[in-house]
Amino acid sequence: MTTETLRAPRLETPPGGRRGPRLPVRIRAGRQHHAGPVAYILLGIATLASLFPLYWTMVAASTDNTRVTQSPPPFLPGPNLFENLGKAWTDAAMGRAMINSMIVAGAIATSTVLFATLAGFAFAKLRFKGRNVLLMLVIGTMMVPPQLAVVPLFMMMTELGWGQKLPAVIFPTLVSAVGVFFMRQYLSDALPDELVEAGRVDGAHSLRIFWSIVLPVARPAMAVLFMITFVHAWNDFFWPYIVLDMTNPTVPVALTQLSAGYVRDQSVIMAGALLGTLPLLVMFVVFGRRIVGGIMQGAVKG
């Protein structure tokens, strides 16, 4: 943050970096005003509101049960962070939950990206009968709320012997309509028709074109879709809560047990909450900028 602020004045483009050549200030003035102190103060408050609950999770997770249940509450970290994280990992099944969530979110994100890129490519660049109808159908599927499926799904999974098992959580979410739509929009713009045609002229079959021409172009969007899908799968709650139990939970399922009195120590509960969010926070610190870009891109074109 600080380095960026220091570097910013030297850049030709504003830190947002969207515009290439500089435009005269007068023309710019119609749209992008420089932020005044009031804007910075308000943004500071918004940032504080966004980050404070997370900071306080860390504070509470680093104290102990006596301290955290006192009024006024603690505002500064205590010495017990790693001890509490360790307790949450073992006593509250968070260890098992983290591994399960890694498997579930990883599998769902991988398959969603693969199938969304395949379908997105077909919808963006290939001509076939019924394309528009099928695309409308994809968009229509976004309207179906997941609750509608849980009762029969539960019966289905019990019959398959998948109750309390991870495939029960993975299989129903292997694809995503939003993902298909996102990849279609991206490839429509980013993949030149000539490139696909050239591949055809060279005699490449469709799968070969997909592999050697589409995938390299699609890679940035695939990375963003992977991360966003991973976040959603990691946080998915309703269906995993129904079909899994505490012997084999994902992170959100384990966290409900924490709240339900499975663990009495409040600082260990907070350590569990911290642990359950940590992988996503790390991802945000490293790739936050790209995730932000992906969400904004999906919006502009959606």
Place this chain on the structure above:
Amino acid sequence: MASHTSSAPPPAADKNAGPGADRRAGLLHRLDVRGAPYAFVVPFFAVFAAFSFYPLVYTAWISLHDVDLATMDIMEWVAFDNYTDLLTDERFWNALLNTVTIGVFSTVPQLLMALGLAHLLNYRLRGSTFFRVAALTPYATSVGAAALVFTMLFERDFGMINWALGAVGFGEIDWENHKWAAQLAISSIVIWRWTGYNALLYLAAMQAIPRDRFEAAAIDGASRWQQFLKVTIPGIRPTIVFTIVLSTIGATQLFGEPLIFGQGPNGISGGADNQYQTLGLLLYEEGWKFYHMGRAATVAWVMFMLLIIVFVLQRLLSRWRSARTS
């Protein structure tokens, strides 16, 4: 797809004769060009059909039966009894009303604040990436974690919010047991998690507004506030509609936040007096606490129909409004 393959003549038998091989290659090529698109979109539709569409239809069928969780293969036909029972059940109307009020409490401030935040982020800023990522961080927080932290912050005896209220001279609030307080606390979790996300959607739309519209407004002497109202808001209208749709769907599905806020068995019933039980919680309670799968399916279908009604109303309203303005 099958018709393409079957109507095609069988491939030529000769191994490497010039014209035959050419014809065969041409045939394969045509087959590939025609068939591949379907092969590429089929995985999506197959998974959707198996795990969303079929259950959707089957849910309707189950809702016409009595099914016990312990003996799910025995389905007793009861026609519309589940529906009449549900519609005469006080708990359903309570849950419906709670879903609506929590939905309004969480959606309206959320979208208004997102609009303001997007406007701020649209200024030329130092460290704009930092502000954007920070605004999005709550979105990366698990519902479970967010709900746990907020439950702690709203704790009656040692929670930070009551402490802060006390510090400025207000009395303690029993957030969990007081109906409106509980609903506001739950809404605040939703607001916290989704405001930044919506702000980024708005910001993206704001940046796509052609610059000359602002210039024209500025030349006409419009103040910044007037520009915001007359240019920005109409310019991002499709996105606003989109976020309203998304938030409405999200609000009808609210489940994890109230469940965790209730800390344990109280969570599923939405508080001791069902004071914050949502339709999602009612569905779960019917199915997995009372073992009435048929009734759970009924709640699911009623939720779906309500969603459809809301969207039809919304379409009618926007049509009526555009007819009035033009």
